[in-house]
Amino acid sequence: MIKLSPQALLEVDLNNIADNYRFIKNRLKAGTVCAAVVKADSYGLGSVKVAKKLYDECGCRNFYTAYFSEAQKLDAIEESEIFVLHGFAGVSPDDFVGTNIVPVLNSMEDIELWKECSKRHGKKLPASIHIDTGMNRLGIDIEKDIPIIANSDLEKFVDIKYLMSHLACAEEKNNPKNPEQLEKFNYAVKALGIKSRLSFANSSGVFLGEGYHFDQVRPGAALYGINPETDEQNKMKPVISLKAKILQLRDVKNGETVGYGASYRVSKSSKLATIAVGYADGLLRSFAVNDGYFYINKKKTPLVGRVSMDAVVIDITDIEVEVKVGDWVDIIGEHQTVDNFAVSAGTIGYEVLTALGSRYKRVYKG
Numbered sequence: 338m339i340k341l342s343p344q345a346l347l348e349v350d351l352n353n354i355a356d357n358y359r360f361i362k363n364r365l366k367a368g369t370v371c372a373a374v375v376k377a378d379s380y381g382l383g384s385v386k387v388a389k390k391l392y393d394e395c396g397c398r399n400f401y402t403a404y405f406s407e408a409q410k411l412d413a414i415e416e417s418e419i420f421v422l423h424g425f426a427g428v429s430p431d432d433f434v435g436t437n438i439v440p441v442l443n444s445m446e447d448i449e450l451w452k453e454c455s456k457r458h459g460k461k462l463p464a465s466i467h468i469d470t471g472m473n474r475l476g477i478d479i480e481k482d483i484p485i486i487a488n489s490d491l492e493k494f495v496d497i498k499y500l501m502s503h504l505a506c507a508e509e510k511n512n513p514k515n516p517e518q519l520e521k522f523n524y525a526v527k528a529l530g531i532k533s534r535l536s537f538a539n540s541s542g543v544f545l546g547e548g549y550h551f552d553q554v555r556p557g558a559a560l561y562g563i564n565p566e567t568d569e570q571n572k573m574k575p576v577i578s579l580k581a582k583i584l585q586l587r588d589v590k591n592g593e594t595v596g597y598g599a600s601y602r603v604s605k606s607s608k609l610a611t612i613a614v615g616y617a618d619g620l621l622r623s624f625a626v627n628d629g630y631f632y633i634n635k636k637k638t639p640l641v642g643r644v645s646m647d648a649v650v651i652d653i654t655d656i657e658v659e660v661k662v663g664d665w666v667d668i669i670g671e672h673q674t675v676d677n678f679a680v681s682a683g684t685i686g687y688e689v690l691t692a693l694g695s696r697y698k699r700v701y702k703g
């Protein structure tokens with residue numbers, strides 16, 4: 338057997354994910370259930386491990402995925418409900434029957450399909466109903482659809498788990514869209530005349546106050562360390578640490594260029610290090626265009642030239658510590674949070690995490 342040594346390392350701290358879950362849970366109005374959003378493989382960090390941790394140590398029993406196939410990976414977790422945000426996308430309604438996977442119905446067509454399925458199976462089937470309150474992405478329409486549902490026999494066939502909606506601007510505390518959506522949601526629930534539990538807030542929504550909590554909240558990003566309150570110090574614990582090794586060191590003369598497009602030219606004799614991470618590993622090209630930094634022994638080192646698929650170059654001329662091939666360079670962690678990294682790349686932490694890719698050696702703490 339050839340022993341491979343990892344060139345890039347992604348550490349995921351499951352203990353801190355659990356602490357973030359507890360922190361959010363402790364802020365909730367009495368009686369509000371805290372679900373965990375684990376779609377897209379828990380934002381790229383590993384949904385099976387994350388869900389198991391939250392189930393075993395935090396009592397989490399409600400999970401959300403985007404697709405049925407993502408929920409299937411978790412359905413060994415008994416005594417829990419796994420809600421599928423994209424409902425029947427890619428599967429048949431019958432696939433849900435007899436599982437602990439619950440579809441979110443996003444349209445009148447979805448509702449009809451579920452009613453028919455319920456009739457076919459001769460039993461009332463569980464589902465949530467998504468009401469659009471201003472995202473205009475998924476969900477039934479308040480004006481068009483609600484009067485139809487309000488006068489239907491829906492409850493005879495569907496065991497409605499939650500009426501839910503989703504906030505568009507929750508991370509902006511003073512955005513008037515937040516109270517507007519809240520009002521629409523309250524109106525829609527009343528107009529439906531259905532007695533059901535209610536679910537409204539994502540991570541940031543939790544921090545808008547108890548009026549947004551209802552019966553269940555659905556945090557994702559905050560569990561993974563992303564700041565849910567963009568205008569305040571992050572109260573979440575950091576979850577990932579990302580590092581890569583130095584592949585090669587080189588001295589270059591004044592005037593030499595670095596990387597594709599020869600887009601960067603050194604302005605003095607310089608010492609460069611090539612690092613084993615590229616855009617195939619989620620190191621977004623925009624991270625180097627804007628002013629991106631890595632850290633060596635806590636010392637800031639700038640990226641120079643463009644990010645390639647599997648490598649990027651940093652300028653280490655001015656760092657005083659000695660470096661050698663094989664040394665680790667810190668990318669995300671103590672010195673640079675996911676959110677800071679995202680700002681430098683002109684994006685959000687969500688995209689940074691989900692872009693990380695599959696080449697890292699992954700190490701789980703906890």
Ligand SMILES: *Cc1c(COP(=O)(O)O)cnc(C)c1O
Nearest residue numbers: 374503539540555556557558559
């Ligand atoms: C992704 C998603 C969430 C979780 O949002 P975060 O901002 O990551 O907390 C909650 N609800 C719905 C409908 C979503 O699509």
